[in-house]
Amino acid sequence: MDDEVQQPEYEFGAGILHVFGRQLKLFRERAGMDRARLGSLTGYSASTIASFEQARRIPPPKFIDQADEVLGAGGVLSASKEEVARAQYPAFFRDAAKLEAEAVVLHVYATQAVPGLLQTEEYARAVFAMWRPQLDEEVIEQRLAARLARQGIFSRRPAPHLSFVIEEAVLLRPLGGETVRRGQLEHLMLIAEKRNVEIQVMPLSRQEHAGLAGPFTLMEMKDGRRIAYAEVQGDSRVHTERQRVRELERTYGTLRAQALTPAESVALIEKLLGER
Numbered sequence: 001m002d003d004e005v006q007q008p009e010y011e012f013g014a015g016i017l018h019v020f021g022r023q024l025k026l027f028r029e030r031a032g033m034d035r036a037r038l039g040s041l042t043g044y045s046a047s048t049i050a051s052f053e054q055a056r057r058i059p060p061p062k063f064i065d066q067a068d069e070v071l072g073a074g075g076v077l078s079a080s081k082e083e084v085a086r087a088q089y090p091a092f093f094r095d096a097a098k099l100e101a102e103a104v105v106l107h108v109y110a111t112q113a114v115p116g117l118l119q120t121e122e123y124a125r126a127v128f129a130m131w132r133p134q135l136d137e138e139v140i141e142q143r144l145a146a147r148l149a150r151q152g153i154f155s156r157r158p159a160p161h162l163s164f165v166i167e168e169a170v171l172l173r174p175l176g177g178e179t180v181r182r183g184q185l186e187h188l189m190l191i192a193e194k195r196n197v198e199i200q201v202m203p204l205s206r207q208e209h210a211g212l213a214g215p216f217t218l219m220e221m222k223d224g225r226r227i228a229y230a231e232v233q234g235d236s237r238v239h240t241e242r243q244r245v246r247e248l249e250r251t252y253g254t255l256r257a258q259a260l261t262p263a264e265s266v267a268l269i270e271k272l273l274g275e276r
Contacts, residue, residue: 004034006251009030010216010267011092013092014088015083015087015119016080016083016087017055017058017084017087018055019079019080020055020064020077020081020084021052021054021055021058022053023055023073023076023077023080024049024053024059024077025053027067027071027073027076028049028053028067028071030071031070031071031072033071034046034051035050036046038048038067038070038071038156039055039085039116039217041066041070041206041225042048042063042066042067043066044063044068044105047061049135052124055139056123056138057142058084058085058087058107058142059084059143060197061084061085062079064080064081064084065078065079074210076150085149086098095238096144096224096229096231096236096238097150098219099229099238100150100153100217100219101150101153101219102221102222103160103219103220104158104160104161104220104221104222105161105162105219105220106153106160106162106163106217106218106219106220107159107163107164107165107217107218107219107252108162108163108164108165108215108217108218109129109164109165109168109211109215109216109255110165110215110221111162111164111167111171111211111214112165112169112171112215113127113175113213114163114166114171114184114188115166116147116150116169117150117151117153117154117164118183118187118188118191118199119147119184119187120180120183120187121144121148122176122180122183122184123175123176123180123181123183123184123187124144124147124148125140125144125176126176126177126180127176128140128143128144129176130175133228134220141231145221153196154191154194157196159196160196161196162196162197162198163197163198163199163200163256164197164199164200164210165201165256165259166199166200166201166202167201167202168201168203168204168268169204169205171185171201171229171268171269171272172185174274175218182273183272185272186267186271186273188229189266189269189270189273191258192262192265192266198262199259199262199265199266200256200259200260200265201259201260201264201265201268202255202259202260203259203260203268206258208258209253209258210251210255210258211255211274212231213251214230215231216228216229216230216251217229217232217247217253218248218249218252219244225240225261226245227239227240227245228241228244228249230248232260
């Protein structure tokens with residue numbers, strides 16, 4: 001489930017970011033502070049404060065809480081934290097990102113690139129740099145920060161159960177160059193050591209394959225709801241209808257049976273790392 005499809009850049013400065021920026025400016029002026037003073041109290045430059053106010057950059061949660069306190073906003077700014085955080089993602093991915101962050105079980109089938117939750121910073125940067133039409137550097141940095149923030153799921157407590165089925169071709173594709181690829185393979189091995197994570201590789205040699213219709217993600221929520229997410233070529237959809245979710249659950253079950261076991265998958269990754 002990856003926020004990797006090009007969307008109009010204005011989405012990053014629209015809606016909640018403009019509202020938050022106006023509120024930040026109003027509270028700052030009411031407190032009699034210029035941007036340099038607010039920046040010195042929160043650890044940012046005056047130009048960065050201007051970018052927050054003008055919705056050109058997405059303020060991190062820590063800054064929002066600091067600004068709320070030093071400006072005496074009474075919780076008004078802090079109340080926007082969740083919506084501001086969601087603005088890091090393209091509009092089509094925001095609902096899915098919220099669900100992902102709350103899921104207690106997550107199953108991901110990946111066909112083109114290493115799943116975003118498993119990407120190293122270097123690999124993710126290479127992925128974003130390759131999109132066409134090209135993304136501006138500022139947009140790449142925003143999406144990179146958002147992707148890395150999603151990986152906080154691995155430190156959640158209680159720990160969610162996470163499983164991934166990844167096509168072998170993904171591991172062979174040297175996105176960003178061979179050094180980036182090797183770093184990504186090493187990272188996969190580290191993540192695979194986590195007790196709540198299972199990584200399986202679908203080998204190229206399989207004569208039967210249940211996933212030819214494309215990638216998807218399955219989520220189970222704390223309240224028992226089961227949800228599916230599919231994304232391709234700029235189109236995405238969150239499925240909540242039980243019949244459709246069941247179909248994808250059966251597909252994923254078959255994929256796991258057809259793929260290498262987690263132990264076999266780690267052995268394959270080790271083998272790929274040993275090849276020069």
